[in-house]
Amino acid sequence: GENVEQHPSTLSVQEGDSAVIKCTYSDSASNYFPWYKQELGKGPQLIIDIRSNVGEKKDQRIAVTLNKTAKHFSLHITETQPEDSAVYFCAASSPFNDDMRFGAGTRLTVKP
């Protein structure tokens, strides 16, 4: 089955700096890669996703890149703000499996 690895586990940046979180996946059939933001005591919230037919997607300060050959994808947050502080999870989904596999999570702290 799919195995998703996520790095780093913790990330601390100064407000205004950029943050990058990386994930790798094992199942070459995976074709959907969402990123979720989870605040303490709440459920995950989708912030951006990418399908395997594109290499990059951007939404304001957030961007995701996908390298299908290397089987890795990354989340880029620019001009970070304290409210970006949360745990971020990457995930991968295959059309042959009805479920989604999550990375271990990255705790991002943005220092004001």
Next chain:
Amino acid sequence: GAVVSQHPSRVICKSGTSVKIECRSLDFQATTMFWYRQFPKQSLMLMATSNEGSKATYEQGVEKDKFLINHASLTLSTLTVTSAHPEDSSFYICSARDPTSGRIYEQYFGPGTRLTVT
């Protein structure tokens, strides 16, 4: 956008009792719902996938007789933790998929239920 609710948000129960958690899709019909478990500072672990009108599919290692899942309608799935023990204390999160949207892969997550077994 698609909204998923869970009830209750927090529950405390005594060891040996059963607890039911509800997951509802509020503005769409969900043919598939998922139940996850999350321990503190850990990732989401899929427990089971439930399809409306059929038996849930449980992940390896998840006891189906302990975690009863019912997906009786297109907007409601329930998870019942039977004979709960302190080790069942966790954050339970459901998600739902909207097959009528163009985003067939996206899962919409509920806010989670914090279960504490004393």
